[in-house]
Amino acid sequence: MLDEKILTILRNNRDTHVSSDEMCKVADISRAAIWKHVEKLRDEGYEIEAAPHLGYRLVAAPDSLIPSEIKHGLKTKVLGREILSYKKVDSTNTVAYSLAEKGMKEGAVVLADEQTGGKGRHGRKWASPPKSGIYLSCILRPDIAPNEIAGITLLAAVAVAKSIRGLTGLDALIKWPNDILVDGKKVCGILTEMKAEQDRVDFVVLGIGININTKIKHLPNNATSIREEMDKKDGPSRVEFTKRILESLEEEYVLMKKKGFGPVIDEWKEFSSMLGSRVRIVLPNRKIEGIAHDIDRDGALVVRFDSGVLEKVLSGDVEMVR
Amino acid sequence: MLDEKILTILRNNRDTHVSSDEMCKVADISRAAIWKHVEKLRDEGYEIEAAPHLGYRLVAAPDSLIPSEIKHGLKTKVLGREILSYKKVDSTNTVAYSLAEKGMKEGAVVLADEQTGGKGRHGRKWASPPKSGIYLSCILRPDIAPNEIAGITLLAAVAVAKSIRGLTGLDALIKWPNDILVDGKKVCGILTEMKAEQDRVDFVVLGIGININTKIKHLPNNATSIREEMDKKDGPSRVEFTKRILESLEEEYVLMKKKGFGPVIDEWKEFSSMLGSRVRIVLPNRKIEGIAHDIDRDGALVVRFDSGVLEKVLSGDVEMVR
Numbered sequence: 001m002l003d004e005k006i007l008t009i010l011r012n013n014r015d016t017h018v019s020s021d022e023m024c025k026v027a028d029i030s031r032a033a034i035w036k037h038v039e040k041l042r043d044e045g046y047e048i049e050a051a052p053h054l055g056y057r058l059v060a061a062p063d064s065l066i067p068s069e070i071k072h073g074l075k076t077k078v079l080g081r082e083i084l085s086y087k088k089v090d091s092t093n094t095v096a097y098s099l100a101e102k103g104m105k106e107g108a109v110v111l112a113d114e115q116t117g118g119k120g121r122h123g124r125k126w127a128s129p130p131k132s133g134i135y136l137s138c139i140l141r142p143d144i145a146p147n148e149i150a151g152i153t154l155l156a157a158v159a160v161a162k163s164i165r166g167l168t169g170l171d172a173l174i175k176w177p178n179d180i181l182v183d184g185k186k187v188c189g190i191l192t193e194m195k196a197e198q199d200r201v202d203f204v205v206l207g208i209g210i211n212i213n214t215k216i217k218h219l220p221n222n223a224t225s226i227r228e229e230m231d232k233k234d235g236p237s238r239v240e241f242t243k244r245i246l247e248s249l250e251e252e253y254v255l256m257k258k259k260g261f262g263p264v265i266d267e268w269k270e271f272s273s274m275l276g277s278r279v280r281i282v283l284p285n286r287k288i289e290g291i292a293h294d295i296d297r298d299g300a301l302v303v304r305f306d307s308g309v310l311e312k313v314l315s316g317d318v319e320m321v322r
Numbered sequence: 323m324l325d326e327k328i329l330t331i332l333r334n335n336r337d338t339h340v341s342s343d344e345m346c347k348v349a350d351i352s353r354a355a356i357w358k359h360v361e362k363l364r365d366e367g368y369e370i371e372a373a374p375h376l377g378y379r380l381v382a383a384p385d386s387l388i389p390s391e392i393k394h395g396l397k398t399k400v401l402g403r404e405i406l407s408y409k410k411v412d413s414t415n416t417v418a419y420s421l422a423e424k425g426m427k428e429g430a431v432v433l434a435d436e437q438t439g440g441k442g443r444h445g446r447k448w449a450s451p452p453k454s455g456i457y458l459s460c461i462l463r464p465d466i467a468p469n470e471i472a473g474i475t476l477l478a479a480v481a482v483a484k485s486i487r488g489l490t491g492l493d494a495l496i497k498w499p500n501d502i503l504v505d506g507k508k509v510c511g512i513l514t515e516m517k518a519e520q521d522r523v524d525f526v527v528l529g530i531g532i533n534i535n536t537k538i539k540h541l542p543n544n545a546t547s548i549r550e551e552m553d554k555k556d557g558p559s560r561v562e563f564t565k566r567i568l569e570s571l572e573e574e575y576v577l578m579k580k581k582g583f584g585p586v587i588d589e590w591k592e593f594s595s596m597l598g599s600r601v602r603i604v605l606p607n608r609k610i611e612g613i614a615h616d617i618d619r620d621g622a623l624v625v626r627f628d629s630g631v632l633e634k635v636l637s638g639d640v641e642m643v644r
Contacts, residue, residue, distance in 0.1 A: 104465035113519055124523060143606075147620075150520045177521070191519065198472045198514045198621070199499070199637030200444060236492075284465075299520070314467055315521030 002027060006037050007068055007077070009197065010058035018096050019055035022064075022106045044068070063183065063237040065111040065134065074243050078107035079138060079250045086110070088130070090117040093191055093207040096137035100203040101195065109246065109318040118209060120189055121178060132214040132225070135241050139307035140204040142257070146196040149204065150299025153178050153192045156206055159248040161271045167236045167244055170229055173273035176292070176301050176318060180210075181231060181273055185224035187211050208245065212238050265295055278321040279303070281313055324349060330371065332380035339417050341377035366390070385559040387433040387456065392612050400429035401460060401572045408432070410452070412439040415513055418459035422525040423517065424430050428463040431568065442511055443500060443503025454536040454547070456564050460571065462526040464579070467473040468518040471526065472636075473583035475514045476590045478528055481570035483593045489558045489566055492551055495595035498614070498640060500622050502532075503595055507546035509533055529565065534560050556559060574587050587617055600643040601625070603635055610635075610638055611643060 005027050020037040023034050037302040038048055038056060045062025061069060067083040074080055082105065084204045089095050089112040094230050096110040112135045112245055115128030128135050157174045164172035180188035211225035212235065217227065227235045236244075239272065256264050269275060274292040281288050281303065288311065327349050331340055345356050355459040360378060361369055367384025383391060389405040396402055404427065410415050411434045434457045437450030450457050464474065479496045486494035492504050502510035513529040533547035534557065541547065549557045558566075578586050593596060596614040603610050603625065610633065615626040622634045 119520060140498075146471060146516075146518065147636075149468060149518070153520050169419055193517065193519055194468070196468065196471070196518065197443060198475050198516075202515075314469075 002029065002033075003037055003041060004068055006034070007041060007046070007058075007072075010056060010229075011072070014058055017049075017051055017054035017057045021055075023056065036132040060315075061239075063239055064131075065113060065136075065238060068112070068296055069075065069085070069113055069239045070109075070242055070246075075247050076107075077249045079246045079253070080107065080109045081105075082108040084108070084110045086112040088114045088116060089135075090110065091115055091119045091207075092135050092137035093119055093205050093287060094206075096139055096205045097193060097195075098203060100139045104139055106139060107186060108139045110137045111135065111242065115209075121191060126189055126191075126209045127211075127214075127223070128209065129214060129218045131238075132218070132243070133212050133240055134208070134210045136209075136242060136245070137205050137207045138246075138279055140206055140253070142201060142204060142253075144201050145199055146194065148261065149192060149194055149196075149201065150177065151264065152204055153190050154207060154261070154295070154299050155256055155264045156190045156192070156249060158264060158267045158271060159252045160190070160208060160210065160245060163241065163244040163248045164188075164226065166248075167241060168226060168230055170226070172271070174268060174271045175273045176295065177299070177315070182224060182229045185222055185229075185275075187224055187226060188227070199272045206249075207296070210238060210241065210245075213239060228257055261280065261299075265297070265299075268295060274318065274320060279318050280321050281318050283313070283316045292318070324351065324355075325359055325363060325436035326393075328356065329363060329368070329380075329394075332378060333394070339371075339379045341374055341375035343377075345378065362447065363477045372468055379423075383561075385561055386399045386453075387435060387458075387560060387564060390424055391561045392431075392433070392564055392568075397569050398429075398572045401568045401575070402429065403427075404430040406430070406432045408434040410434065410436045410438060411457075413437055413441045413529075414457050415441055415515055415527050418461050418527045419515060419517075420530075422461045422527060428461060428525075430461045432459045433564065441513055441529070443513060448513075448531045448532075449509055449536075449545070450531065450543055451536060451540045453560075454540070455534050456530070456532045456560055456567070458531075458564060458567070459527055459529045460568075462528055462575070464523060464575075465527060465613055466523050467521055468523055469620060470583065471514060471516055471518075471523065472499065473578065473586065474526055474528060475512050476493065476583070476617070476621050477573060477574045477586045478512045478514070478530060479587045480586060480593060481574045482512070482530060482532065482567060484508075485563065485566040486548065488570075489563060490548060490552055492548070494593070496590060496593045497595045498617065499621070499637070504548070504551045505547060506595075507544055507551075509546055509548060511552070530573075532563065532567075534558075534563055560624055583621075585620065587619070587621075590617060596640065596642060601640050602643050603638040603640050604640045605635070614640075 045064045047060040047174040049057045066085045092110045114130035118126035118128035120126045163170040178190040188210040194204045195202040213227045214225040279292045290303040290305040298316045303311050338374035367386045369382040371379045388407045414432045436452035439459050440450035442448045483494040500512040510532040516526045517524040535549045536547040601614045612625040612627040616624040622636050625633050
């Protein structure tokens with residue numbers, strides 16, 4: 001709380017120095033205490049100048065996924081009202097899941113600079129090198145049945161695609177069921193996990209991993225990062241991106257709560273990389289090929305075979321047939 | 323392991339004494355060690371006679387839900403290969419869930435003599451007074467999608483109904499979605515919980531609570547116990563019941579793995595307390611009334627309104643209209 005108070009004073013006076021006296025007055029603590037808090041902020045990556053007789057000045061804020069940076073100017077009501085930030089975790093989804101089990105409220109967000117065991121769908125890995133991507137998991141407690149859960153992934157995909165488009169102008173597309181592509185390559189994956197009774201979801205942990213500044217050599221084949229695709233040195237900051245994603249997520253989530261998954265699915269279709277195209281899908285025990293015809297209410301992919309027959313696919317790996 | 327070895331020698335010689343010498347030979351330990359293990363078994367409730375010069379004799383086994391008793395003569399391959407037994411827990415489902423998260427294998431069973439926070443559907447309570455009921459949770463890892471989870475509850479209901487009928491002759495019926503009734507009163511409840519991704523179940527914790535010797539005064543309204551309904555002092559033992567339920571569960575589970583949920587649902591219909599009857603269902607935001615027409619493939623109740631229109635109900639509280 002005091003750190004944030006001091007940060008606010010410095011942020012509000014970025015083009016000048018704030019004297020120790022003034023900071024003591026506003027924060028209502030001693031000079032020594034001010035110094036201690038400034039040191040702590042510096043440890044977190046804030047660049048703070050201390051000039052004799054003049055006082056303190058905020059020179060630069062870190063592009064670090066820490067609560068004070070993410071919360072600063074964040075326009076959400078629920079998502080991010082609690083933020084837990086880690087330098088290194090096994091998996092943000094695992095941390096968030098365990099917090100949710102202990103009763104953590106909807107909207108809590110777990111962030112990490114690095115994941116040592118980043119997870120993808122079905123036990124796969126998600127490359128999570130340090131300080132280059134956004135590894136974010138969010139606790140949601142929607143009033144839905146387990147068979148509606150796919151809608152949460154669709155909703156998140158729409159939010160991320162919109163965020164990327166809005167911040168970078170890149171033509172982000174959604175690949176069913178859980179990836180965001182730029183120029184045909186994976187830039188983001190979504191992992192939705194839940195605890196549920198048979199007819200009621202207890203909580204959802206929505207995990208989002210985005211390659212922001214990640215170097216190609218640290219990524220698997222067929223993956224890319226925002227910076228790589230933007231082709232300039234300084235893309236949007238990870239902090240800026242995280243805030244936009246939380247805001248966009250909240251917008252879609254509120255829309256869903258008001259009107260169900262219908263409008264979200266309509267948006268999803270606009271961003272789809274594959275609807276209308278020929279696809280091959282690897283199912284657990286066979287492969288099928290046809291036209292990606294539609295996404296239905298349950299988030300399933302409807303495939304149209306050459307015979308005209310339609311099949312609903314709930315799960316599988318899709319590749320485009322060229 | 324040694325306890326079980328000693329127990330086996332004693333069980334195989336119930337009408338005679340086994341000399342210390344013989345036990346030392348078979349178990350390959352000292353006289354003093356034999357004595358220590360016998361004391362431990364006595365602590366668990368085994369009545370073991372020690373006669374000078376003659377040796378040890380097993381007089382009575384406890385009706386206690388401990389691994390050595392449940393595993394003795396249990397005819398299952400998977401369910402119960404690991405049994406964890408507690409005197410008192412918060413909820414066996416909570417314990418089993420947490421074990422499953424740590425990687426505990428399919429078939430592990432958690433038993434307790436008493437639950438201080440026994441759970442029912444939707445955060446309700448399940449009365450679990452000490453040593454009178456069976457409080458059992460089972461870890462399953464079926465290869466199913468989250469929208470098939472209701473089938474696991476149906477399967478368990480069939481297994482319990484069959485066990486009650488087989489052991490007691492009572493006319494046990496299933497009340498959708500998760501109760502077993504005898505003479506119209508609740509004798510068993512089933513709570514199915516899962517961890518899942520959007521298209522794949524990670525694990526299921528199947529919780530079963532049965533009132534065996536429970537006194538009516540310890541139960542909520544409209545509930546009963548096996549002993550109460552059998553109207554004699556000594557019903558089947560809790561150990562015997564637990565074994566039968568595990569065996570019956572495994573049978574249904576294997577059937578489902580081979581042939582899907584179809585045959586299980588057919589059996590379910592035979593034991594249904596309500597199909598064909600007039601029911602009133604309390605849904606989250608309204609009440610409906612009609613004929614309980616069918617159970618569909620997803621385990622949903624199909625209600626036929628007076629207009630002839632059918633509605634699928636995934637979740638709700640049902641009461642019979644007389």
